[in-house]
Structures are given as C-alpha cells and as structure tokens.
Amino acid sequence: MSHTVEILSVGTELLLGSIANTDARDLSVELAALGLDVHYHSVVGDNPKRLREAVELARGRADILITTGGLGPTCDDLTKQVLVEAFGKKLVFCPACAQQIRDYFARIGREMTQNNLQQAWLPEGCTVLDNAWGTAPGCAFQSGASYVVMLPGPPGECIPMFRERAVPWLAKLREGVIHSRVVRIFGMGESEVESILRTRMNQLVNPTLAPYAKEGEVELRITAKAADLAKAEELIVPVEGEIRRLLGRRVYGTDVPNLEQVVLDGLKYRKLTLGTAESCTGGLIAKRLTDLPGASAAMKGSVVSYTNEVKEQVLGVPRKMLDQHGAVSGEVARAMAYGARRVLDCDIAVAVTGVAGPERDERDNPVGLVYVALATPGEIRVTRLELGSGPTYARERVRNLAASNALDMIRHYLEESGAQ
Amino acid sequence: MSHTVEILSVGTELLLGSIANTDARDLSVELAALGLDVHYHSVVGDNPKRLREAVELARGRADILITTGGLGPTCDDLTKQVLVEAFGKKLVFCPACAQQIRDYFARIGREMTQNNLQQAWLPEGCTVLDNAWGTAPGCAFQSGASYVVMLPGPPGECIPMFRERAVPWLAKLREGVIHSRVVRIFGMGESEVESILRTRMNQLVNPTLAPYAKEGEVELRITAKAADLAKAEELIVPVEGEIRRLLGRRVYGTDVPNLEQVVLDGLKYRKLTLGTAESCTGGLIAKRLTDLPGASAAMKGSVVSYTNEVKEQVLGVPRKMLDQHGAVSGEVARAMAYGARRVLDCDIAVAVTGVAGPERDERDNPVGLVYVALATPGEIRVTRLELGSGPTYARERVRNLAASNALDMIRHYLEESGAQ
Numbered sequence A, B: 001m002s003h004t005v006e007i008l009s010v011g012t013e014l015l016l017g018s019i020a021n022t023d024a025r026d027l028s029v030e031l032a033a034l035g036l037d038v039h040y041h042s043v044v045g046d047n048p049k050r051l052r053e054a055v056e057l058a059r060g061r062a063d064i065l066i067t068t069g070g071l072g073p074t075c076d077d078l079t080k081q082v083l084v085e086a087f088g089k090k091l092v093f094c095p096a097c098a099q100q101i102r103d104y105f106a107r108i109g110r111e112m113t114q115n116n117l118q119q120a121w122l123p124e125g126c127t128v129l130d131n132a133w134g135t136a137p138g139c140a141f142q143s144g145a146s147y148v149v150m151l152p153g154p155p156g157e158c159i160p161m162f163r164e165r166a167v168p169w170l171a172k173l174r175e176g177v178i179h180s181r182v183v184r185i186f187g188m189g190e191s192e193v194e195s196i197l198r199t200r201m202n203q204l205v206n207p208t209l210a211p212y213a214k215e216g217e218v219e220l221r222i223t224a225k226a227a228d229l230a231k232a233e234e235l236i237v238p239v240e241g242e243i244r245r246l247l248g249r250r251v252y253g254t255d256v257p258n259l260e261q262v263v264l265d266g267l268k269y270r271k272l273t274l275g276t277a278e279s280c281t282g283g284l285i286a287k288r289l290t291d292l293p294g295a296s297a298a299m300k301g302s303v304v305s306y307t308n309e310v311k312e313q314v315l316g317v318p319r320k321m322l323d324q325h326g327a328v329s330g331e332v333a334r335a336m337a338y339g340a341r342r343v344l345d346c347d348i349a350v351a352v353t354g355v356a357g358p359e360r361d362e363r364d365n366p367v368g369l370v371y372v373a374l375a376t377p378g379e380i381r382v383t384r385l386e387l388g389s390g391p392t393y394a395r396e397r398v399r400n401l402a403a404s405n406a407l408d409m410i411r412h413y414l415e416e417s418g419a420q
Helices: A022-033 A048-061 A078-086 A095-108 A114-120 A155-172 A190-203 A229-250 A259-269 A284-290 A308-313 A319-325 A330-343 A394-416 B022-033 B048-061 B078-086 B095-108 B114-120 B155-174 B190-203 B229-250 B259-269 B284-290 B308-313 B319-325 B330-343 B394-416
Strands: A004-010 A037-044 A064-068 A091-093 A121-123 A127-129 A138-143 A146-151 A177-186 A208-214 A217-226 A251-254 A274-278 A299-305 A348-354 A369-375 A380-386 B004-010 B037-044 B064-068 B091-093 B121-123 B127-129 B138-143 B146-151 B177-186 B208-214 B217-226 B251-254 B274-278 B299-305 B348-354 B369-375 B380-386
Touching: A004 A022, A004 A048, A022 A037, A022 A064, A022 A155, A022 A208, A037 A048, A037 B048, A048 A064, A048 A078, A048 B037, A048 B048, A064 A155, A078 A091, A078 A121, A078 A146, A095 A114, A114 A121, A121 A138, A127 A146, A127 A155, A138 A155, A146 A155, A155 A177, A177 A229, A177 A394, A190 A208, A190 A217, A190 A229, A217 A229, A229 A251, A251 A259, A259 A284, A259 A394, A274 A284, A274 A330, A284 A299, A284 A394, A284 B284, A299 A308, A299 A330, A299 B308, A308 A319, A308 A330, A308 B299, A319 A330, A330 A348, A330 A369, A330 A380, A348 A394, A369 A394, A380 A394, B004 B022, B004 B048, B022 B037, B022 B064, B022 B155, B022 B217, B037 B048, B048 B064, B048 B078, B064 B155, B078 B091, B078 B121, B078 B146, B095 B114, B114 B121, B121 B138, B127 B146, B127 B155, B138 B155, B146 B155, B177 B229, B177 B394, B190 B208, B190 B217, B190 B229, B217 B229, B229 B251, B251 B259, B259 B284, B259 B394, B274 B284, B274 B330, B284 B299, B284 B394, B299 B308, B299 B330, B308 B319, B308 B330, B319 B330, B330 B348, B330 B369, B330 B380, B348 B394, B369 B394, B380 B394
Parallel strands: A004 A037, A004 A064, A064 A146, A274 A299, A274 A348, B004 B037, B004 B064, B064 B146, B274 B299, B274 B348
Antiparallel strands: A037 B037, A091 A121, A127 A138, A138 A146, A177 A217, A177 A251, A208 A217, A299 B299, A348 A369, A369 A380, B091 B121, B127 B138, B138 B146, B177 B217, B177 B251, B208 B217, B348 B369, B369 B380
C-alpha cells in the first residue's frame, strides 16, 4: 500500500509573507524519511470556508492529511473546528490535556487565562499528541480511508511533536516500524560525503541512507523498516558504525540537535568551563551556546572585542601586535584566546577574528578570512579559515561558519581529551 | 474590483523538503504591498497531471495566478507546457529572448548548451518578462478573467523579476501606481495600536492602513494608489504624520529595516560609541548589532557575563550586591551597565539581566523577569520588564524581547539627546 500525503498549513501570516512555511519543508524531510510521498503543500488563511474547501480537496487527493497551525486560542481553534465538521465528528473535553496546560503555565510561573483551556477540546476518539514544547496539544485520527494528523504551527512545537508523537502513530499504519538515526557531520561538503559513501549508499535498501546539506554541515539519515524498534536498530547500528569509520572525526554526533549542544554536553561531562572572545562573530558564539537551556553550567561568558581598543584594554592584546600583524591575524587570535581565558577565568577559551564583509578590511584581507584560536590548559591552537567563497549573503554566512568552526574546534579538543 | 491571488509553486525539491518555499513568502509580502489579497499558496511536484489539476483549481478560485519554478531546461519547461495547454495557447519562438540567453552565457563566460534555447519558446501573445538575473525568461498574459504570471524558481531570479518586471505589468491592470510606506512601532501591542487608530483605519480608503504584528513590534503599512509616485506620496505623507502624532515616541522609523539599524544609525550620527553587558541575552544584543555592516563605527564590544563570577570580576559588580539582591535585580543591572561603560570605555552601555527560562531561577523569579539598565554620560536608567506572558517559546522569546527592549531604550535616549 502506497500512502500519499498533503500538508495543509493554516495561517494568514503565511499568506502575508510574514514567515516562510518551514513546517512544510521540515515535515517533508521527515515524511520522505518514512517512505511517504508528499504530493501537495497547501496554505490557506484563517478563513473557515476556504479551510473547509481545502480539507475536502485534500482528502480527495491524498490519504494522509497533515495540518499545521490554527490550534491556539487566538485563532479560535479554527483547524479543529473545521476538521471535526468535515469528518463528521465532535469536540470532547480532555481533562488530562487541561491539566498539562495548567502545569505548563505553573512551570513557567505565569497565570493561565481561561481561553487557554479551549485547547483541551479535541476530536472524539482521537489519539492525543502531547505537546511538551508549548500548550496546544495535537491529535491524530482515522476516518474512513483518511488519516489525519493535526499539529501546532510554531516550528519549535510542530517538528518535535511530529517526530516524537506523530511518527509512532503513523508507523502503526504500516505494520511494523520505521525508525531513523541522523548522523551529523561538520567540516565536509555534501559532495565529499557522497563520494566517500556512494558505493554503500547505492547498495543499501533497508536501511536507506539519505544525505542532506546545511550551512557547513551534512546530515545523514539512516532509515530502517522492521517489525519492531529493536529490529530496526539492529539494521541501523552497523551502518552507523560504518559511516563513523569512513568519516572519522568529522562525525560530531548521532541524534543530536546541533554542534553547540554537543559542545555544551561535552563541557558539562568533563566539568570544564568555557569563555569566548569574539571579534567578527560579535557575540554569535556566545548567543548560540546560551540559546541552550542550562548553558550556565559551563558557559562563563564572553568578551566581544569589536574594536582594537577592547582587544587591547580588556583582553590584553598588545598594541604593538595589533599594529604589526593587524587585528585579523593568527597572532591576535592567539592573544585574544589567551586573554579571554585569563579575564573570564575559564578552563577553555575560544577566540575569533576575521573579515565578515561585505568589504575587505583596511589591510586588504579578503572577506571570509578568519582566524580561530583555542586556549586550553595545555596549549593554544590556531586555525586559519577561508570562508568567503559562497555566492551570496557573504556576511551572515561568514559569521555563521566562523562560529561553527570555533565550536567544532572545541568539540575536537573535548573528544581528544577523554572518552565522552 | 478586488483581485485575489494564488501562488502556485512547481518543484519536487519543495515536496522533498530540500528548500523552504521562500518565493511564496517573499512574493506574498510584495503582493500585500500592492493591495492584492493572496488567498492560497500551493506546491506541486514536477508532475504534469497534478500540475494541470492544480492550475484548473487555481483559475477557479483566484483571478491572478502566479507560478514559480518549472521553467528551466532541467524540468523540460514543465510549467510553460502545462499552462499553455490549460489556457488553450501555443508556444512560439522569441528570437530576442534567444539572443539574451546567448548574451547571458557569454557574459558569465560559460558555454551554452542547445537545450537552453528551449527557454526562448513562450506562450503566444504574452508579455515577456526579461530575466537579467539568470537565463529563463518569465512571462505574463491575460486569458478571459485570469491573469497569469510565470516566474523562475530560484529566489535570486524570482523576486527581482517580480519586482522589476511583473509589478509594472500588474500595475497596468490597475491604471496607476501602488506605493507603500511602512511605519515601525516598538513597545505597543497590535491591539493597542489598533484601538488608537481604529477610527482612522476604518475611514481610510486611499491610502489604506494595515497593521501587522511581529515579536514585540507592530508594522503599519500605508498603501496608496495614484496616477504616479508623487501623487501616491502626497496621499501617504499626511497619514504618516497623523500616525506619528497619535503614537508618538513608539514609532521608531519609517521604511527602516529594524530597531538595531535605527540604533546604529543614531549612534553614528551623534558620534557615540556603545557597549553591552549581557547576562540572560548571552551576546544576542551584540550579535544583532554586529549583523549590520559597518557596526564597528559605533559598537565597541560587549561583556557577556553569564556567571556571577564574570559579573564581579570583569564588570566589577560587588559580590555583596549579588548576594543581597540576586543577579536578577535592578541593582545588578545598574552595576553591570556602569561596569560595562567603564571596562569597554564607551559613551553608552546597556546591560541586561533576567530569567530566560525554561525554569524559574534559584530565587524563584519567574521566567521573563528582566532588568535593563542604560548608562549614559549623565545618568543610569533601569527598567523592569515582565516578558513571560507569551504561550510558547519562552526562552527564545524572552531573549529576543529583552534584546529588543534594550535596543529601544538606547533609541529613546538617542532621540531625546538631539534631533536625528
């Protein structure tokens, strides 16, 4: 049986262009990994009539309908209302959901308004998809030949709920499980990864291996179909091992969200503290690390030294060195890392100085020339990077890649300095 | 006559989740600015049957159909083939287009393959939309009550072609120009802005006034239709003046990209330097300011003091104060701003300390409690914020709003300290 999917996103903000439909993109990646064919993405506004028509259309041309958005109190739970009508159901009150919503507000220390409890009304007979990332629960139900999954719109809720709540429900449809592991790689392009793995990728049928490129990173998804989770893992584990052997240290983790989380976990595990000294990244490394809850266990702080004066006066980089080598130099990166380690009194300090663009610097260094230094108890290492070869968005790209490379340098140090 | 639009995007890569549909987002923003209502976004793959069905559906429910993608040689010009069939037209060869394609390849120094000339076949009687950003020309035609615009998929071609080629063609439908100004407001909710402006908004016909809420901000788009640009401006200017009178200092700019740009421009104009001391924002304010090219003219740097130790040792916040009031307090914010101004040797320093979440802090302060302090040559001001009332994304939202409030505090100071 081959299933086809339509993703129907509800939200006037999408039609006004306030946000891009990243939910549809990210769900499509997940669905492809499950072996499900996505045939349509559709977007309608917060309009009951047009939503109803879109639902009728979708159920006629796809057998799995996944909706995103329109679940919260501000839109009167539009999607739920319209879907239950379309499928001839009723909304019933879910006391457990109501309690979870109350608990959520208690946890963040805020008063809950009554309209938040609207969210606890769900289609009769549905499977509730708990929302551990926000307040609006999702749901899933079958009606005739149609399978319906309803998810909230905010990407930080939609995607984890799909992965952790909807995938197990969808897997039931298939008699057996579909299970994935995602191996993340930094410091290699997609074509390089593919050229190393091509022979194996072409041989593999179950599990399958699908690469996906992001800025500076490649993610490899290993997906197995099997009778149960344990059997799926049995299929996946040797392939993961093979990938790790072939790609070595470039693999930074499996089923981890990003480089900063791996760095933070590694620091915590080893009880090490970190500080950063940032010139061209201007606080981006510190920002990315402190995006993570619990960062304060390892992250002590940062000195953003956007001018030579701050490099000199706060980090103690000698004026003579700045004059002689320029701010964008290996020497200055080294001195910044040394200074940050001392000033912030941390075990490890990483420093970045470079040309973010859009123009060359006053010494005619090209956009994308970046030095990263890592100061540890034993030594200071310096790396020179050329990140300027991308076609567009030089500044943002250079800053992101510089920050990622700095994080990756810490990651390599942590791996070398003891088993994880 | 009120026009409604459907954006139909063609491309299997969208359904596989390889890219997000940023074309639909960006076109929607442009279309809203033209006063055109976008009712639907749809995505289909490179599949003639499903594309044909989607075209039939679209022409039945919207009168302007904008397609993106499926124009190049790699997809056999799928969109053109299907569209001419659907609208009962033929493709005819456009010699001028063929020459432009040849010229394009000559300009970038690449050899042209023959299949590139396929792109010079266009619907009979159409208006050719020249592509100065790539090779595939777009086109526009009217058929009965339908207006059709076909654009290439790559965003770097699609969006400039829409702006520079399709907008003039669409404007002809309307006899005159459509012109907008966007007034940006910080520190007021959408409902508050609406309640102040409601009477005026309901009276206005030309120009129209459309509010749109973003995180912590409201953007008001004033859109006029007139015979020419000068007449459109004549209609807009008094309405902008009225909005500024009614909303006062909450308006931070017209046709400006964001708060950080206004702050940076204001600092540069007054030749003032800035530094930041960041606890819960963890470098985000510095990151947002240094996202902007040319930030180094005013931004000296930042101390990210994520631990009390760094607050004490780098910024000089007294240990006793930290013990007595806690890190999240007005006193500590004030001392951080004072310390940053001294340590970074800048004219103005802003400091932020608060609870970003997801949990309350160890003193049981709620998520979203944030203190912002601004140290200037004359004084130190402190503001207490409660940012935790949003339903989801506590941490990211609190951090973003805290950073925006800090920037807005600088903006207010700059406005008070002399005409812009």
